[in-house]
Amino acid sequence: MRIGILTKTSRSYTAGRFRDAARERGHRVRLLDPGKFALMVESGRPSLTFKGRPLTKLDAIIPRIGARQAEISTSVVRQFEQQGVYCANPSHAISIAGDKLRTLQVLSRHRIGIPASAFVFDKADIGPAIDKVGTPVIIKVLSGTQGAGVLLAETRKMAEAIIESLQIAKQNLLIQEFVSESRGRDIRAFVVGDRVVAAMRRIAQEDEFRSNVHLGAFTEAVELDKEYERAALLAAGILGLRVAGVDLLESNDGPKVMEVNASPGLEGIEAASGVNVAGEIIEYIEKQVTFPDLDIREHLHLSKGYRVVEIPILPKSPLAGQALHETPFKEQEILVLNIKRDSIVLPSPSGTEKILPGDVLLCYGKELVLKGYIPQRMKKKRKSAKDSVPENPTQDSSAGAQ
Numbered sequence: 536m537r538i539g540i541l542t543k544t545s546r547s548y549t550a551g552r553f554r555d556a557a558r559e560r561g562h563r564v565r566l567l568d569p570g571k572f573a574l575m576v577e578s579g580r581p582s583l584t585f586k587g588r589p590l591t592k593l594d595a596i597i598p599r600i601g602a603r604q605a606e607i608s609t610s611v612v613r614q615f616e617q618q619g620v621y622c623a624n625p626s627h628a629i630s631i632a633g634d635k636l637r638t639l640q641v642l643s644r645h646r647i648g649i650p651a652s653a654f655v656f657d658k659a660d661i662g663p664a665i666d667k668v669g670t671p672v673i674i675k676v677l678s679g680t681q682g683a684g685v686l687l688a689e690t691r692k693m694a695e696a697i698i699e700s701l702q703i704a705k706q707n708l709l710i711q712e713f714v715s716e717s718r719g720r721d722i723r724a725f726v727v728g729d730r731v732v733a734a735m736r737r738i739a740q741e742d743e744f745r746s747n748v749h750l751g752a753f754t755e756a757v758e759l760d761k762e763y764e765r766a767a768l769l770a771a772g773i774l775g776l777r778v779a780g781v782d783l784l785e786s787n788d789g790p791k792v793m794e795v796n797a798s799p800g801l802e803g804i805e806a807a808s809g810v811n812v813a814g815e816i817i818e819y820i821e822k823q824v825t826f827p828d829l830d831i832r833e834h835l836h837l838s839k840g841y842r843v844v845e846i847p848i849l850p851k852s853p854l855a856g857q858a859l860h861e862t863p864f865k866e867q868e869i870l871v872l873n874i875k876r877d878s879i880v881l882p883s884p885s886g887t888e889k890i891l892p893g894d895v896l897l898c899y900g901k902e903l904v905l906k907g908y909i910p911q912r913m914k915k916k917r918k919s920a921k922d923s924v925p926e927n928p929t930q931d932s933s934a935g936a937q
């Protein structure tokens with residue numbers, strides 16, 4: 536294969552490891568600075584040049600996108616996607632992971648532990664938000680990395696003062712529950728495809744609550760519990776990342792996902808775990824390269840009147856208890872793409888699969904027909920909250936491929 540590594544810093548440990556691992560496996564590699572691309576956006580012919588010249592067709596791209604120039608780099612990845620080049624991570628997922636708030640928003644729809652967090656715009660909302668998550672409280676500048684921009688305020692008063700002054704400085708902030716039992720430590724789980732290939736624990740210097748390696752934290756190898764492994768895979772899966780560094784706090788209630796890194800560095804994790812993570816990623820790309828990304832929504836929008844929606848199954852739903860082939864779905868040309876049950880997903884379920892209360896069916900079909908299956912939550916709630924409030928938090932009647 537011809538592999539391009541998108542990286543600003545060609546002399547970094549991580550870029551070097553990718554280059555060596557790819558060469559060891561017989562591939563050709565080029566390190567490409569995202570800032571040196573020009574993107575040509577023409578109807579029907581998306582193309583690009585690198586340093587003013589057309590680029591020989593690549594088979595795969597490994598994006599290394601830092602906080603700086605994230606937008607430029609992500610648009611380069613998007614251009615490769617338009618050309619059908621396989622990218623280790625899709626551009627839309629990179630964008631979500633680059634934003635701590637967006638990440639938590641997306642994760643919060645699923646059954647996955649996250650620290651209680653609030654994002655406020657108005658001064659009047661600061662106090663109540665702090666009360667909600669409790670003190671001491673963590674305050675995060677959304678654009679911060681490597682521990683800079685993460686503060687711990689012991690009291691409500693201190694927190695309010697900090698937040699107000701940061702807001703004056705036009706910073707976007709996240710107010711977050713301090714997971715005190717995980718003070719100064721966290722877990723980095725390195726996800727490649729559907730596996731956690733390596734994991735480590737980071738332990739901060741004394742007197743420091745942030746366990747960033749840049750702040751002097753040391754690392755140790757860990758054997759992950761199933762629960763932590765599952766949370767890491769789920770977080771990466773929900774965001775749509777195939778290669779991800781998932782950071783988890785070790786709370787008394789189990790793992791809490793703090794952030795998900797779409798361009799995780801290799802130095803710390805390879806040293807701590809002894810695993811050839813770069814090699815694992817190249818090997819994974821070799822297997823996946825025939826499946827470049829496509830934006831399913833774009834394709835579906837081409838068929839007017841059709842939609843992808845989530846159908847939540849309430850306890851009283853006539854569908855509950857039926858096998859798929861017993862439902863009218865087939866006659867109505869409704870395709871069940873998957874079934875979400877608790878925290879697992881059953882892809883492409885067979886006709887004999889039984890629908891259970893609490894399931895969420897991801898369906899493709901005619902908009903008008905699908906409409907009949909969406910519970911009318913708003914109306915019912917007003918009538919009697921008691922017998923119609925669904926248990927499942929994913930009951931969003933507007934959910935679909937918008």
Ligand SMILES: Nc1ncnc2c1ncn2[C@@H]1O[C@H](COP(=O)(O)OP(=O)(O)O)[C@@H](O)[C@H]1O
Pocket residue numbers: 650673675679680681682683684685711712713714715717718719720721744745746747782784793794
């Ligand atoms: N809610 C929290 N509870 C306890 N510790 C936290 C919390 N959020 C962050 N930390 C600590 O601060 C460190 C940096 O926070 P993080 O959100 O990862 O920011 P950055 O992107 O700057 O690394 C984490 O590695 C962790 O040790």
Ligand SMILES: [Mg+2]
Pocket residue numbers: 681682747782794
């Ligand atoms: Mg971090």
